[in-house]
Amino acid sequence: MSNGCLLVTGGAGFIGSNFVLESLNRGFEVINIDKLTYAGNLENLAAANGNEKYHFIQADIVDRERLDQVFAQHDISAVVNFAAESHVDRSIDGPAAFVETNVVGTFQLLQATLAYWRSLSPAQQSAFRFLHVSTDEVYGSLGKEGAFKETTPYAPNSPYSASKAASDHLVRAYHHTYGLPVVTTNCSNNYGPYQFPEKLIPVVIMKALNGESIPIYGDGANIRDWLFVADHCDAILAVLEKGRLGETYNIGGESEKTNLEVVHTICALLDERQKKSHPHRELIKFVTDRPGHDRRYAMDITKISTELGWLPRESFESGIAKTVDWYLSNQTWCGRVLDGSYRLQRLGLG
Numbered sequence: 024m025s026n027g028c029l030l031v032t033g034g035a036g037f038i039g040s041n042f043v044l045e046s047l048n049r050g051f052e053v054i055n056i057d058k059l060t061y062a063g064n065l066e067n068l069a070a071a072n073g074n075e076k077y078h079f080i081q082a083d084i085v086d087r088e089r090l091d092q093v094f095a096q097h098d099i100s101a102v103v104n105f106a107a108e109s110h111v112d113r114s115i116d117g118p119a120a121f122v123e124t125n126v127v128g129t130f131q132l133l134q135a136t137l138a139y140w141r142s143l144s145p146a147q148q149s150a151f152r153f154l155h156v157s158t159d160e161v162y163g164s165l166g167k168e169g170a171f172k173e174t175t176p177y178a179p180n181s182p183y184s185a186s187k188a189a190s191d192h193l194v195r196a197y198h199h200t201y202g203l204p205v206v207t208t209n210c211s212n213n214y215g216p217y218q219f220p221e222k223l224i225p226v227v228i229m230k231a232l233n234g235e236s237i238p239i240y241g242d243g244a245n246i247r248d249w250l251f252v253a254d255h256c257d258a259i260l261a262v263l264e265k266g267r268l269g270e271t272y273n274i275g276g277e278s279e280k281t282n283l284e285v286v287h288t289i290c291a292l293l294d295e296r297q298k299k300s301h302p303h304r305e306l307i308k309f310v311t312d313r314p315g316h317d318r319r320y321a322m323d324i325t326k327i328s329t330e331l332g333w334l335p336r337e338s339f340e341s342g343i344a345k346t347v348d349w350y351l352s353n354q355t356w357c358g359r360v361l362d363g364s365y366r367l368q369r370l371g372l373g
């Protein structure tokens with residue numbers, strides 16, 4: 024598979040750009056199609072510039088004609104679908120874009136992929152994969168105990184998770200109805216380099232560095248399972264290579280933390296790295312909760328670890344230290360991504 028050509032959608036976003044760089048490192052050819060919304064940033068891919076195995080095409084996955092052209096021009100061995108509107112708060116303020124990209128876009132991508140797949144030889148057809156990248160949020164919210172399994176019924180609570188759930192169902196249906204060789208991954212919260220600063224960890228780092236108050240939604244006791252982005256990319260490549268067709272695989276870091284624990288850890292790391300007269304945690308301010316805020320997510324990763332031998336390599340402690348250091352060393356990147364209409368303001372009050 025490492026000689027293959029991957030069509031990666033949304034490869035200029037946070038996880039997509041980490042995935043594109045890792046896939047190039049592993050010898051794949053990569054065609055990255057990205058609409059370049061506010062979340063897409065070609066600067067994330069500077070390390071790929073000049074690599075003859077890397078091609079960028081600015082395109083919208085909703086645009087079927089453009090997708091057909093891309094398929095007609097390249098020998099693609101797998102599609103990896105990251106392209107999405109991805110921020111829960113934005114889905115509360117403007118759900119239409121989520122339905123358009125996450126549902127209609129995935130549908131158009133499936134249609135274009137199916138037409139291309141049908142044109143392949145039987146050997147190429149059986150080697151082909153469509154890997155759909157999804158989230159743990161489709162399963163809804165957990166109580167104090169237990170973890171989501173691949174068999175947990177879907178119960179999405181936000182427009183974001185509902186649109187991702189709809190796309191997951193379409194992907195499943197294209198396997199069962201048309202035989203398209205699909206695999207789906209559902210992953211917990213990611214963190215690491217190149218994450219757009221609307222999500223918890225980069226918001227906290229940037230607010231703290233600016234000496235601004237650090238907002239914590241509600242009581243800060245919501246629990247998420249955190250996974251370092253490089254581990255997610257590694258898991259996706261394992262599923263692409265060895266995952267069983269039509270199956271879904273849960274991916275997680277086995278690192279459950281309350282939001283408050285995450286913020287305290289970041290503040291302590293910044294205290295060590297940037298001595299200030301007051302500890303950074305004094306900047307914490309509790310703010311109105313997110314409407315419909317899911318209380319707890321946790322992933323049971325038994326299936327991917329036993330079937331495919333994948334386990335996260337990074338602990339939360341090592342991953343978060345690397346992440347804080349990356350943001351400290353990439354202040355120019357941070358300044359540039361905050362150049363547009365988004366400047367760390369509160370979103371998603373509905």
Ligand SMILES: NC(=O)c1ccc[n+]([C@@H]2O[C@H](COP(=O)([O-])OP(=O)(O)OC[C@H]3O[C@@H](n4cnc5c(N)ncnc54)[C@H](O)[C@@H]3O)[C@@H](O)[C@H]2O)c1
Nearest residue numbers: 033035036037038058059060062063083084106107109213
């Ligand atoms: N971030 C997480 O913690 C997390 C966890 C689990 C799953 N996921 C899933 O992983 C994927 C990537 O997440 P992310 O955090 O990197 O998102 P992101 O918002 O950082 O990046 C999304 C990318 O998709 C592109 N895009 C948006 N609409 C498009 C369209 N219509 N056509 C083509 N490109 C389009 C954007 O320009 C951007 O580059 C998403 O599908 C998300 O649901 C994310």
